[in-house]
Amino acid sequence: MHEAVLGLRRNWAVHALLIVGALSFVIPFYWMIGTSLKGGAELFETPPTWFPRSLEFGNYPEAWNTVPFPRYFANTIFVAVSIVLGVVVTSGLSAFAFAFFRFRGREGIFNGFLSTMMVPEPVYIISSYVLLYHLPGGGRDGWIDDYSALIVPWLAHVFSIFLLRQHFLSFPRDLVDAAVIDGCSPVRFLFVIVLPLSKAALTTVCLFTFINTWNSFLWPLVVTNSDTIRPIQVGLAYFAQEQGTEHGLMMAAAVFSIAPLLVAYFFAQKQIIASLTHTGLKG
Amino acid sequence: MPYAFLAPAAVIIVLFRLLPIVAALGLSFFDASFGKIRAFVGLAQYSELFGDPAFWRSAGNTLWFVLGCVPLSVASSLFFALLLRKGVAGLGFYRTTYFLPVVTSFVAVSMVWKLIFHTRVGLANSVLAGLGIEPLQWLDEPTGIFQLAVAGLGWDLPAWAHGPSLALVCVILVSVWRGIGYNVVIFLAGLQSIPEHYYEAARIDGAGRVGIFRNVTWPLLTPTTFYVVVMTMILSFQVFAPIYLMTGPPIGGPLGTTNVIVYYLFDEGFGAGGNMGYASAVALVLFAVILVLTLFQRKVVEKRVHYA
Numbered sequence: 001m002h003e004a005v006l007g008l009r010r011n012w013a014v015h016a017l018l019i020v021g022a023l024s025f026v027i028p029f030y031w032m033i034g035t036s037l038k039g040g041a042e043l044f045e046t047p048p049t050w051f052p053r054s055l056e057f058g059n060y061p062e063a064w065n066t067v068p069f070p071r072y073f074a075n076t077i078f079v080a081v082s083i084v085l086g087v088v089v090t091s092g093l094s095a096f097a098f099a100f101f102r103f104r105g106r107e108g109i110f111n112g113f114l115s116t117m118m119v120p121e122p123v124y125i126i127s128s129y130v131l132l133y134h135l136p137g138g139g140r141d142g143w144i145d146d147y148s149a150l151i152v153p154w155l156a157h158v159f160s161i162f163l164l165r166q167h168f169l170s171f172p173r174d175l176v177d178a179a180v181i182d183g184c185s186p187v188r189f190l191f192v193i194v195l196p197l198s199k200a201a202l203t204t205v206c207l208f209t210f211i212n213t214w215n216s217f218l219w220p221l222v223v224t225n226s227d228t229i230r231p232i233q234v235g236l237a238y239f240a241q242e243q244g245t246e247h248g249l250m251m252a253a254a255v256f257s258i259a260p261l262l263v264a265y266f267f268a269q270k271q272i273i274a275s276l277t278h279t280g281l282k283g
Numbered sequence: 284m285p286y287a288f289l290a291p292a293a294v295i296i297v298l299f300r301l302l303p304i305v306a307a308l309g310l311s312f313f314d315a316s317f318g319k320i321r322a323f324v325g326l327a328q329y330s331e332l333f334g335d336p337a338f339w340r341s342a343g344n345t346l347w348f349v350l351g352c353v354p355l356s357v358a359s360s361l362f363f364a365l366l367l368r369k370g371v372a373g374l375g376f377y378r379t380t381y382f383l384p385v386v387t388s389f390v391a392v393s394m395v396w397k398l399i400f401h402t403r404v405g406l407a408n409s410v411l412a413g414l415g416i417e418p419l420q421w422l423d424e425p426t427g428i429f430q431l432a433v434a435g436l437g438w439d440l441p442a443w444a445h446g447p448s449l450a451l452v453c454v455i456l457v458s459v460w461r462g463i464g465y466n467v468v469i470f471l472a473g474l475q476s477i478p479e480h481y482y483e484a485a486r487i488d489g490a491g492r493v494g495i496f497r498n499v500t501w502p503l504l505t506p507t508t509f510y511v512v513v514m515t516m517i518l519s520f521q522v523f524a525p526i527y528l529m530t531g532p533p534i535g536g537p538l539g540t541t542n543v544i545v546y547y548l549f550d551e552g553f554g555a556g557g558n559m560g561y562a563s564a565v566a567l568v569l570f571a572v573i574l575v576l577t578l579f580q581r582k583v584v585e586k587r588v589h590y591a
Contacts, residue, residue: 003572014366015373021363022380024460029383031406032395042335046410072447094292101285109289116300118577120521121480122545126552126562127306130300156295186284216386217524218545222553233390237528254391265386269379272386277468 043247059252068227073234079150080213080229086155087209088202095161096190099168110141113158125222149223162203167201207275214261232257317557328564340539341547345520348543349445350448350525352519357511358517360466364464368474373570393528396457423527424449450542454525464510472505513580517573521545
């Protein structure tokens, strides 16, 4: 009896602390939405109001039309979908080679790939810029300010190769032997046996690639100059710098920029959390 | 045959990872700007860099940023993970909520926090006012937090003891806030991998809650803790987006107290000066620091860390 009461009380204390934590994560989101719904004068009141006096939705269309947000969204979706498709193909193929073939230099090449993961993006951002500037094709400045700069360098992802290879290595040896004995070609083996058995691992790769691309900032900031190819994060950052005092507009833009991922998150939280914590994040 | 499967990934990785990494090293030996390489200068840019007070200031700010983020993030996420470990009712709800900022872009997150720290219409000062505390300047405050803490007593610390500016501390808090959910999930996985019979044995031996934490949980959790510490450290050294979006104008302000190393190299390389060679030298110094951390992690993980 005594034990049970103590346990219950402790449980309440645990929940109280956890709820304080949860509030600290939710309140900034509430503040974002709340501010986006405030009208002109209310935005400049000191102290700020917790609940908007009347719900003004005007900030949303105004923000949406002030700069080409529809274009930014289209750019981000186009870039993210291209990269997801590319990463799945290149990682799937190379992980397949690493897992199922013996060939000269296999370990060396694999370790060479892995070693590039130790070098963080800011280290090679400047030399990449110089390289892209000198590549043929693209526009006036080489690949700079061109979709190719946003997409092509990200079409392979070493950690995805690593992840898929680990998954492929977990296949029973008998399965491979049986396929070889039956005269199954490697391509057929990949498409008929390996890929259908790898749906979970491929989903993981797709989710984190999509989310990381959607949220990436430093790279697109550096390689884009014009509104026509700018993705959403860079467009939003410029909008924030130009409209610095228009808090209602800024928060409305912030809300619609995060809405697509948050909607996806509420439908697939388990997969998304697992996918991101498998792989590490970018800042 | 296997080489054909390997080729697409290999072309991208060689051209857009290996080549730029090698080129970064090469570029640091040249005086170069926006695609124009002017002259070979050898190690001159490195000696210029180490003699540049602006570089050391941004290195110092970065160090404060790392020293602030790592303990705060590790302690708070371990704290929440320990609360969640017992499988309390609503675990899924809490985890979903704590993870919310992780899937949100740093751009949007920085924008709302900049507004919360706004000196006139921000939530932070209105909470202080509710508690009867004088408003603070938050992101506009260049004074170090240690000096701010003792200023009320009429003390004046020497400049080197002022600590990071309140503005930098605000950015630290936002970065920690954004990453907690991620570290909580990692810690939860680590805690769940500790076999239950260790706890049973400890309880039978009459160990209390503190004893169990000190002698069972903490030592068996070291591989996870170590991973979280090093990963948080490596990511903190690369902080950019919240500095770019929350501070200034000019970015890195007030008075340069939030100018961190990645913003410094970004500004040197892509700013008005366009010193891409010099910026590459900065990048290489950053890489050296991160490489040492990575190698240190591998060595320690191999040798000293206890595996459950």
